[in-house]
Amino acid sequence: MGISANAAICRSPDTPFTIEEVTLDEPRAGELVVRIAACGICHTDMAVRDDHIPIPKPIILGHEGAGTVEQVGEGVTHVKPGDRVIISFNSCGDCPNCDTDAPTYCYNFGPNNFSGLRADGSHTVHIGEAPVQANFFGQSSFATRALAHERNVVKVPTSAADIPLEQLAPLGCGLMTGAGAVLRSMAVRKGMPIAVFGTGAVGLGAIMAAKIAGADPIIAVDVHDARLELARERGATHVFNAKGDPIAKIAELCPQGLAYAFDTTGLKSVIEDAFGLVAPKGILGLVGASPPTDMLALNESALMGGGKRVIGILGGDSNIQGFLEELIEHHVAGRFPYEGLIRVFPFDEINEAFHAGESGEVVKPVLKMPE
Ligand SMILES: NC(=O)c1ccc[n+]([C@@H]2O[C@H](COP(=O)([O-])OP(=O)(O)OC[C@H]3O[C@@H](n4cnc5c(N)ncnc54)[C@H](O)[C@@H]3O)[C@@H](O)[C@H]2O)c1
Numbered sequence: 001m002g003i004s005a006n007a008a009i010c011r012s013p014d015t016p017f018t019i020e021e022v023t024l025d026e027p028r029a030g031e032l033v034v035r036i037a038a039c040g041i042c043h044t045d046m047a048v049r050d051d052h053i054p055i056p057k058p059i060i061l062g063h064e065g066a067g068t069v070e071q072v073g074e075g076v077t078h079v080k081p082g083d084r085v086i087i088s089f090n091s092c093g094d095c096p097n098c099d100t101d102a103p104t105y106c107y108n109f110g111p112n113n114f115s116g117l118r119a120d121g122s123h124t125v126h127i128g129e130a131p132v133q134a135n136f137f138g139q140s141s142f143a144t145r146a147l148a149h150e151r152n153v154v155k156v157p158t159s160a161a162d163i164p165l166e167q168l169a170p171l172g173c174g175l176m177t178g179a180g181a182v183l184r185s186m187a188v189r190k191g192m193p194i195a196v197f198g199t200g201a202v203g204l205g206a207i208m209a210a211k212i213a214g215a216d217p218i219i220a221v222d223v224h225d226a227r228l229e230l231a232r233e234r235g236a237t238h239v240f241n242a243k244g245d246p247i248a249k250i251a252e253l254c255p256q257g258l259a260y261a262f263d264t265t266g267l268k269s270v271i272e273d274a275f276g277l278v279a280p281k282g283i284l285g286l287v288g289a290s291p292p293t294d295m296l297a298l299n300e301s302a303l304m305g306g307g308k309r310v311i312g313i314l315g316g317d318s319n320i321q322g323f324l325e326e327l328i329e330h331h332v333a334g335r336f337p338y339e340g341l342i343r344v345f346p347f348d349e350i351n352e353a354f355h356a357g358e359s360g361e362v363v364k365p366v367l368k369m370p371e
């Protein structure tokens with residue numbers, strides 16, 4: 001039978017998204033159908049479109065969905081039809097890292113998020129008779145409906161009952177990753193210096209969280225002055241344009257080094273320069289998507305002698321059920337003021353929305369689906 005929806009289909013890096021009618025599977029055990037109200041656009045959607053993260057096409061992207069539960073499959077009990085939910089990354093729930101509350105490092109992260117299929121290899125969506133890759137981050141929310149999973153939907157708390165879903169959707173990836181990197185992965189300490197390289201949604205999420213954590217100074221680096229201004233408004237104490245030798249300026253400002261350096265650019269040269277600034281026992285956290293051929297060159301004795309750590313970070317080590325609520329609480333209290341970073345586009349303007357995100361004009365484009 002199936003459930004009909006309209007979804008944005010990505011066919012190649014060079015063709016625009018087209019909105020087409022698709023059929024979703026009926027929800028299986030542990031799955032649910034969400035009527036999508038809005039979905040944020042994250043740089044990772046672009047990375048898949050451009051084949052930097054290789055998944056076969058055609059594919060339905062979108063991994064910052066929010067909406068209302070329409071139908072639940074067997075065994076789904078923490079949400080029910082009518083509940084407002086945010087959708088995030090999926091995880092298996094049954095591996096050494098899921099077992100220890102580290103689902104962003106699920107041993108089965110790939111099959112559950114990046115295969116375009118269910119973890120068991122089956123398709124979730126068809127166009128006519130033809131299968132299309134979906135289940136991206138366990139959702140594929142560039143669509144009017146998405147098939148999600150028990151483990152990747154979070155019920156919107158009553159404290160956020162008045163916040164529209166287009167404002168809650170982008171919490172599910174970029175903002176959560178930046179905030180989680182600071183509050184969870186690196187556990188930034190009060191009074192310690194941090195520099196954030198790249199102030200897109202992830203970097204700005206990190207800066208707002210660094211202010212919550214009481215880091216000092218909070219240094220932001222980007223190539224766009226407009227983004228640096230946004231960083232300053234949200235907590236950066238110092239901002240440096242990447243074109244004006246930020247490394248020398250940071251070294252002068254923090255002669256003992258940075259306790260935390262956080263890279264969101266994914267650029268090898270930026271990461272290697274940032275490593276040179278890290279203080280003894282400092283942490284360099286990496287989240288940016290880089291070309292698969294890039295190899296870092298780091299000095300071994302500087303790494304060992306200083307007891308430094310270079311860590312990869314996925315999803316900000318967020319255990320979404322608790323962490324998204326925590327972020328919403330910060331937001332409601334005015335400590336996580338991301339609303340001004342969003343621009344809402346109607347779903348059928350998805351190509352314009354991507355362009356606005358890529359040109360740097362908009363930090364967080366969000367698609368709003370028709371009612
Ligand atoms: N690891 C994860 O869990 C995770 C989650 C979300 C996003 N990501 C990745 O994180 C990265 C950031 O995502 P985003 O949505 O914030 O992207 P974005 O493109 O909005 O932000 C990147 C920023 O880096 C800036 N930049 C470019 N060159 C620079 C340079 N030389 N020095 C300093 N800044 C520079 C850009 O101007 C931009 O503002 C992307 O690669 C994305 O795929 C990773």
Ligand SMILES: [Zn+2]
Pocket residue numbers: 091092093094095096097098099103105106107108109
């Ligand atoms: Zn797992």
Ligand SMILES: [Zn+2]
Pocket residue numbers: 042043044045063173174
């Ligand atoms: Zn993302």
